[in-house]
Amino acid sequence: MRPILECQSLTKKYGSDYALFGVDLALGRGQIVGLLGPNGSGKTTLIKLINGLLTPTEGRILVDGQAPGVETKKIVSYLPDRDYLSRHMRVKDVLAYYMDFYKDFSAENSSRMLDALEIDRKARLSSLSKGTKEKLQLVLVMSRNADLYVLDEPIGGVDPAARDYILQTILTNYNENATILISTHLIADIENVLDRVVFLSAGQVTLNASVDEIRTDYGKSVDTLFREVFKC
Template sequence: MNAVNNGTRKAEPAAYTAKASLTQPVLSVSNLTKTYGRKTALNNVTFDIEPGRIVGLLGTNGSGKSTLMRIAAGLAQPSSGQVTVAGEPVGVRSKGLVSFMPDAPVTEDWMRIKDAMGFYRDFYADFDSAKASEMLQFMKLNPDDRVTSLSKGMKERLQLTLAFSRRSKLYLLDEPIGGVDPVARGKILDAILEFYDEDSSVVITTHLVRDIERIFDQVAFIRNGELVLMDEVETLRTRTGKSVDELFREVFAE
């Protein structure tokens, strides 16, 4: 294990029970509806995410999960309802609190990895250089490599490194393990567990539930723009005797 010892980041999560209610949600969504013309992408969705949580936002293609991510990231506006990040309504000011890892590259073809890091450092005031270089090492990324020369797995590693190198309240990772080999997948999961911070929360969209379900605190199932289920994963396992993957297949069976 690549142990990086940093007193503050290594602090253990607050007591398992003494959570919620006292703290302000990192992400609060209430009665959110989003329509595009006549099409309803999200229909009256309500939920909160507390600090220190890793939440899986699960749904098939076109379920509305990406729309929800874009709204939380401040890249799209709700048609109705409220969405706040650490109490701040989504918009220009909330963008500073959210680090979004889109499923498409954020880098330009001419860049080397160090240029991409430089771009983030210049662009974001909350960029943490020490964390970024630790993470580059952990991910075995060479700063001098061109981004165009990277494999799919290495590109995903870079994307995650960029997203996590900011000190944000909310990290939104859109399909971070989509289309990468099992080795890169394992490394990405390791990095999330190693570098996430207990005062913030991480929301991860995926349809590869089996590979990732053990790192979630909670999962939310989005189907046809509606939130059909949200619960603690351990509670779900206890109550149903099923894995999240199995439940996912049941809920989304056609």
């Protein structure tokens, strides 16, 4: 089966600086992948390239065999690393918005998650706390029945209890053919739910291995390995 995401010698330059340099990467379906790397290593650049918000300087990026565009946006559910919803909207308006936009949006799933997280549908976004807004955005993204979920720092701003719920949400809502790519610094929190990890360092892939391969080969957790590899 063809990979859901494929990068071939993918390079992105900002001015004369390389954000990504010659990245070759293929992700198969049905896995949860951690995209890990220190600040400025190119994680968000890669994620923006997947979503067509940036175009490659050189090389190619393919989502389900196609260059990012209208067709790939139908199958990619993207959680950006900042909030992108209008502050003046109410939760229920945002839900209606997503229903209109995405054929694969499940109102049933979103309702269940909103109830569990006790998010008031009548509340205006401007009245929600930072953490609640993040939860809402994650609910929107995970309520879609997508082939590829791209989550940029999904758990950074929420408390540990909500973090557990969010990880559970991710585990419950993804189907066996979907792939989830998660970028995060909170490795220890998500390590157990990952199939594999990709380490990015200064715009290059330095490691692409399964969590259990790392534990077998190095005798340490991904979190510990990361701290050693990227020691300041």
